[in-house]
Amino acid sequence: MHGWAGKILDIDLTNHAIRTLPLDAEKARLFLGGRGLGARLLWDLVGPQVDPLSESNVLIFAAGPLTASGAQTSNRFTVSTKSPLTGTVLDANSGGWWGMQFKRTGYDVLIVRGKASQPTQIQITPDGVKIEDASLLWGKTVSETTAALGQDNNRRNVLCIGPAGENLSRISAIMNDGTRSLARGGPGAVMGNKNLKAITVVGSDKNAPEDRDLFRFMLYETGKLIKASPLTSQALPEFGTAAVMNVVNTIGALPTRNFQASQFENAERVSGEQLTDDLLVRNQACWACPIACTRVTRTEKAEGEGPEYESTWAFGPQCGIDRLDVIAEANYLCNDLGLDTISAGSTIGCAMEMAERGLIDSPLRFGRADLLHDTLRDIAYRRGLGDELAEGSYRFAAAHGAPELSMSAKRLELPAYDPRGMQGQGLLYATSNRGGCHMRGNMLGPEVLALPRLIDRFATQGKAGIVAIHQHSAAAIDSLLLCKFTNLAVAEEYFARLLTAVTGQSYKADDLMRIGERVWNLERLYNLREGFTRADDTLPPRLLNEPSPAGPSAGFTVRLEPMLEEYYEFRGWDTNGVPTPAKLKMLELDSLVAVKEDTP
């Protein structure tokens, strides 16, 4: 294969039907793979009448044209589905080895439909595709399941859910290779609802570049930039993603105690530097990755992977906890239970504030590190208060009459940047199609890290265009599929040439940006079809109305409305946030919706 294998594996668990379908070349041209292709297939397969936790929802696992090519970080894959947490279009992507191995099975996409009558697993190997009983695996943790199915990096790779997914927690993850996660938006619950415990892949095909000379040249040039960037060659390998903890805290953008403050007094104790000093055993890389940002860490009680910056924040500053060992163990626990660390930590932080305000009867309080691990287990097994927290912070807070205390956008818990100190990040959260998320065009780059150039983080004019461009770039990278950390050093013009080398088809940098824009607009159309409106492009009232209380961002709220207006204008959407017919035509999406002709 040169980029695309040209095949979709379609499995219906209800009747154990297994089909191989051709990949529509036109869809591949327009959406590439991964997130883009997943959204396009989801558009056809899951309409607004479908409950995300019904058998009519589907799981779409998709590789991209660069997956398994050997390009730097070409190990990733996505899952697309309708989110049980947000009700929006959802995709989550993950690294490790599984994505590379799946591509080697000779398929670009795996669609899983229906619902098995009992616990089930899928095996895709050179011997064929099998649907098998998984009753003995049901109830097992992620590490137990992964080991039982013979995980062997580079040869045999396992993807599964843990107890949280089995118990239909709306903040549950799908895990691959033991410790990597497709976490956000609750895809684990969709898999659990299908009684699907695991998917094991063994492949032998190769994704060989069509133009080997150009590919070698591009590998060299890309590698040069990754080595030259202090972020990708020093900060991430040495400190992991938590390298930014002190940076974000210093500028007053570290959400603390459920976003009541923008700086954490003990940030240094949970920083990347401290993690390296106290807990780091070694760093580790996903397949074909020269960056190696993964942390293998050890506490007195356990050893495992992580925590990443976002997870450290979620169990740390968000919960007022400064014990790095407790935070790391919470991360190991989430990996094993199959929970989204950001949503789990943020939901617990929300509950801590509600308990302090007397809105719920619970011993949870900010700083109560001793309660953290049991609360996570209670969420995964839906015990006591955990049963409510398993629904995510918005449903939990709303059930107790205080939805405003959920720090979420479109019901997805916000990550580790306080947008009162990063105005563009606020616009990003509010407009993100899968809900409040930093991985859809993180403004940490331009607003803090000077990538590609430092812009005024408090300014609003002109911000909309930069946010939109970053959203397009993120959507393109998620469709190729590569790790976004390469984008810290390497620009779209490199990705376009890598794609040209692998597929033999000519792509320009702006072709990729156009594809990213197409994906973004398709996702928007999906959400509009689900009933979302401009009113959903918003943030928790706290961020709009309560100024940051102290530090370098003191006095600022998010000035969302002027940015949102400029954003809709930039995108060619009407004032309700609906793409205009002209925009849809330009993006070749007009055939998806019945559109009226532009009238003068």
Place this chain on the structure above:
Amino acid sequence: MIDPRLFEEFRDIGRDIYVAGLTSSHGGNMSVRAGSRVIIKRRGAQLGRLKIEDFIETKLNAKDSGITRASTELIVHRTVYQKTSALAIIHCHPRTAIALSLTRDEIIPIDVEGSYLLHKVPVVAAEFASGSQEMADIVADTLREYKILMLRGHGVFSTGQTLEEAFHWISCLEEASDIILETHLLGEERKEFRKHSESYSKW
């Protein structure tokens, strides 16, 4: 009305361009895109002495009275914004790069920084090399693939997410052009030190 913070960026970069000798007293222009509008320097304003009243705001996709005072190259700026992801554009007249554009179809830097950042800068030509739709289309189509280009015998068009980024590419190109020229003037054999440099022409 232009945001004061944005004006400061225009003013400082305009001054830097003039002081660096990258354009004549009244040559060159700059713009940024904000939503569905373009903020662009007015016609005749000196890049090195910009004032807040030297900027006009005009629509991206429709004509309005703003065009009566806009830069001659507004048509190019609009077309580039319509066809590419650029958020800022700078046009000016770097003399060494212009000289090279008169003798070759592409400028391939031979120094480390130019090689890293630019690889290759294409040279394009139009019969009416200023303010024409023909030129605008050629420039915009080329900028879908490259972030900076030379218009033969006229000057540079550079794009970025910010004015600073667009300025960076111009500054880098002129430095790389100076180095090409000076190395040529030395008249000695050049020692190649870059692996895969033969592939730069394919960039």
